[in-house]
Amino acid sequence: MSLRHELERLLSKFGQDSQILEDSVLIGCSEEQEAWFALDLGLNSSSSINASLQKAEIETALQGSFIKLTKALFELNVKDASLLSTAQALLRWHDAHQFCSRSGQPTKKNVSGSKRVCPSNNIIYYPQVAPVVITLVSDGTRCLLVRQSSFPKGMYSALAGFCDIGESLEETVRREIAEEVGLEVDRLHYSASQHWPFPNSTLMIACHATVKPGQTELQVNLRELEAAAWFSRDEVATVLRRNNPSNQQQSGAVPFWLPPKLAIAHQLIKEWVEKPTCSPLPA
Numbered sequence: 574m575s576l577r578h579e580l581e582r583l584l585s586k587f588g589q590d591s592q593i594l595e596d597s598v599l600i601g602c603s604e605e606q607e608a609w610f611a612l613d614l615g616l617n618s619s620s621s622i623n624a625s626l627q628k629a630e631i632e633t634a635l636q637g638s639f640i641k642l643t644k645a646l647f648e649l650n651v652k653d654a655s656l657l658s659t660a661q662a663l664l665r666w667h668d669a670h671q672f673c674s675r676s677g678q679p680t681k682k683n684v685s686g687s688k689r690v691c692p693s694n695n696i697i698y699y700p701q702v703a704p705v706v707i708t709l710v711s712d713g714t715r716c717l718l719v720r721q722s723s724f725p726k727g728m729y730s731a732l733a734g735f736c737d738i739g740e741s742l743e744e745t746v747r748r749e750i751a752e753e754v755g756l757e758v759d760r761l762h763y764s765a766s767q768h769w770p771f772p773n774s775t776l777m778i779a780c781h782a783t784v785k786p787g788q789t790e791l792q793v794n795l796r797e798l799e800a801a802a803w804f805s806r807d808e809v810a811t812v813l814r815r816n817n818p819s820n821q822q823q824s825g826a827v828p829f830w831l832p833p834k835l836a837i838a839h840q841l842i843k844e845w846v847e848k849p850t851c852s853p854l855p856a
């Protein structure tokens with residue numbers, strides 16, 4: 574039986590029309606050049622008993638189990654997490670761009686899902702990515718970790734913010750740090766980047782920054798952050814070593830925990846702990 578027939582058989586078993594396959598989007602390919610597609614079965618959009626029954630049926634038929642996307646992203650290996658992140662962002666984008674904003678007519682997806690076109694005026698819509706800077710600020714010996722009220726309990730991270738229209742990354746870093754904690758950036762340098770599919774598709778651009786010597790007093794913007802504080806290298810190194818939210822919450826041995834390994838914030842913090850002498854460029 575061909576893969577297509579097998580898929581159609583499964584979809585019909587789960588009460589779905591095989592026409593839904595046309596909505597799938599290309600997210601990558603294997604080393605053997607087999608194309609990988611993602612498809613949204615829409616089970617999350619309904620809280621009906623029917624949807625939950627289907628979920629149970631799918632779990633049995635495919636010998637798997639549904640877990641929260643945010644959790645899955647941090648539990649999979651890098652390659653699979655990246656495929657999942659692409660699938661989530663691309664499928665959400667298609668779902669939110671069903672109509673042309675000029676003509677109001679339905680738009681049409683191309684086969685791979687890399688764009689949508691309005692048949693009435695040929696306007697092409699491409700998936701959007703919002704740039705976000707995430708910066709680990711240091712005063713030379715300590716680093717600044719922050720908490721938003723939306724973070725999981727006890728988690729601290731680096732400072733993040735969306736780029737405004739017309740800004741360079743450097744300007745965003747300076748503005749966000751001034752707005753959220755009242756500090757002036759002296760030097761900054763780029764570290765790495767990561768695609769992040771929440772709340773919509775973002776490109777997280779990770780940087781290290783240092784503040785002007787002697788200017789480390791924080792003015793925390795409580796509309797944006799729940800807390801912000803300086804931590805020594807030893808404190809952060811200890812938390813990184815024991816980084817497991819359930820362990821520390823039970824024992825109370827460490828006062829906070831950090832984002833999991835696959836989060837770019839984790840990589841930034843680890844880099845700072847391991848390379849204390851890296852010297853950033855002037856901003």
Ligand SMILES: NC(=O)C1=CN([C@@H]2O[C@H](COP(=O)(O)OP(=O)(O)OC[C@H]3O[C@@H](n4cnc5c(N)ncnc54)[C@H](OP(=O)(O)O)[C@@H]3O)[C@@H](O)[C@H]2O)C=CC1
Pocket residue numbers: 703705707730731732733734735736769771772775777797832836837838839
């Ligand atoms: N992977 C990681 O390690 C981490 C990832 N992040 C991600 O970074 C992102 C940005 O961090 P955050 O501190 O929230 O950003 P900001 O500090 O920029 O604050 C968020 C606010 O910015 C406004 N905003 C401006 N542009 C956008 C846009 N394109 N989409 C949504 N909101 C926008 C909104 O304000 P208003 O409501 O007034 O319109 C929103 O409430 C988050 O989405 C978060 O998921 C954050 C930390 C760690």
Ligand SMILES: [Mg+2]
Pocket residue numbers: 732733734753797
């Ligand atoms: Mg922020």
